[in-house]
Amino acid sequence: DTGVSQDPRHKITKRGQNVTFRCDPISEHNRLYWYRQTLGQGPEFLTYFQNEAQLEKSRLLSDRFSAERPKGSFSTLEIQRTEQGDSAMYLCASSLSGGPYYEQYFGPGTRLTVT
Amino acid sequence: AQKITQTQPGMFVQEKEAVTLDCTYDTSDPSYGLFWYKQPSSGEMIFLIYQGSYDQQNATEGRYSLNFQKARKSANLVISASQLGDSAMYFCAMREGTGAGSYQLTFGKGTKLSVIP
Numbered sequence: 001d002t003g004v005s006q007d008p009r010h011k012i013t014k015r016g017q018n019v020t021f022r023c024d025p026i027s028e029h030n031r032l033y034w035y036r037q038t039l040g041q042g043p044e045f046l047t048y049f050q051n052e053a054q055l056e057k058s059r060l061l062s063d064r065f066s067a068e069r070p071k072g073s074f075s076t077l078e079i080q081r082t083e084q085g086d087s088a089m090y091l092c093a094s095s096l097s098g099g100p101y102y103e104q105y106f107g108p109g110t111r112l113t114v115t
Numbered sequence: 116a117q118k119i120t121q122t123q124p125g126m127f128v129q130e131k132e133a134v135t136l137d138c139t140y141d142t143s144d145p146s147y148g149l150f151w152y153k154q155p156s157s158g159e160m161i162f163l164i165y166q167g168s169y170d171q172q173n174a175t176e177g178r179y180s181l182n183f184q185k186a187r188k189s190a191n192l193v194i195s196a197s198q199l200g201d202s203a204m205y206f207c208a209m210r211e212g213t214g215a216g217s218y219q220l221t222f223g224k225g226t227k228l229s230v231i232p
Contacts, residue, residue: 031218042119042206042222043160056219089158095218102148102210102218106160 002026004107006092012113013082020078021110025094032075033104034067036060037089049075050097082114118142119207119223127229128197135182136192136226138207147211149190150220151181154204163205166190194228202230 005024013019025032030051035043046065048056051072061067064082069075079086089111093104120139128134140149151163166174166181174181182191194201204227208220 033219035220040224042208042225043220045219045221048218058219091160093160103150103162103165104220105162106152108157108159111158 004092004094004105006090006107006110008110009108010111010113012115015082015084015114017082018078018080019082019112020076021090021092021112023075023077023092023094023107025074025092026105028096029094029105030072030097031095031102032069033093033095034075034077035091035093037091037109038087043091046077079112082112084114087112087114117223118211118221119209121207121223121226123226124224125227125229127231128194128201130199130230130232131196133193133195134197134228136194136205136207136228138190138192138223140188140190140207140209142188142209142211144211147209149181149183150208150210151179151190151192152206152208152222153201154206154225156203160206164192197230199230199232202228204228 007022032049034046037043045058047067049069064080067077089109091109093106095104147168149166153161164176164179166183173183178195180193204225206222206225208222
C-alpha cells in the first residue's frame with residue numbers, strides 16, 4: 001500500500017496561468033476528495049468523487065476550478081487563470097465506501113504559489 | 116457559527132507528560148463523526164482517532180484518547196506520555212449525517228503542539 005500520492009509537490013506559477021494537479025488515491029479506495037488549506041487554517045472541502053462521478057462541490061469551487069476523475073482512479077484538479085488568492089496547499093484524500101466511519105487518508109499535498 | 120472550534124492556537128507540553136487539546140463542535144444532526152488529524156511540518160494529514168456520535172465509550176488508539184462529552188459538544192484529544200515527535204499541528208474535524216452529502220470533513224483551525232525536551 002503506497003498511500004495517496006500527489007504531483008507536483010510544489011508549483012510556482014504566474015498570475016493568469018493555468019495549472020493542473022494530479023492525485024493518485026489508495027488503489028482500492030473508490031472515494032476521492034479535494035481540500036484546500038491556506039496558511040493558519042484547517043483544510044476546506046472543495047469536491048468529492050465516488051468512482052468517476054463528482055457528487056459534491058463546495059461553493060469555494062469557482063468556475064475557474066474543475067476536477068475530473070475519468071476512470072475512477074486518479075483525479076486531476078485544474079485551476080484556470082490563477083489569481084494570487086489561489087495560493088494554498090491543495091490536499092487530496094481517499095477513502096473506502098462502506099467503511100465504519102469513512103476515514104479519509106490524505107496525500108502530502110501540492111503547494112501552489114501564484115506570483 | 117463555527118462548526119468546529121479549537122480555542123488553543125498553541126500549546127506546550129513537557130516530554131513524557133500528558134496534554135489535552137480542546138475541540139468543541141456545533142451540529143443539529145444526531146448522527147455525526149468526530150476525527151482528529153495530526154499535520155507535521157511536512158504537510159501530510161495523519162489520521163489519529165475517531166468518535167461516532169452514537170458510540171457509548173470514549174475512543175482510544177495507543178497513546179491517543181478522545182474525551183467525548185456529548186451534552187457539552189466537546190471532543191478533546193488527550194495525548195499521554197508526549198514524545199518529541201508529537202510536535203505538530205492538530206486538527207479536529209467533523210462529518211455530519213449519513214446521507215450522500217455527508218462525506219466532507221469540516222475542520223477547525225488547529226492547535227500547534229510543541230513538546231519540550
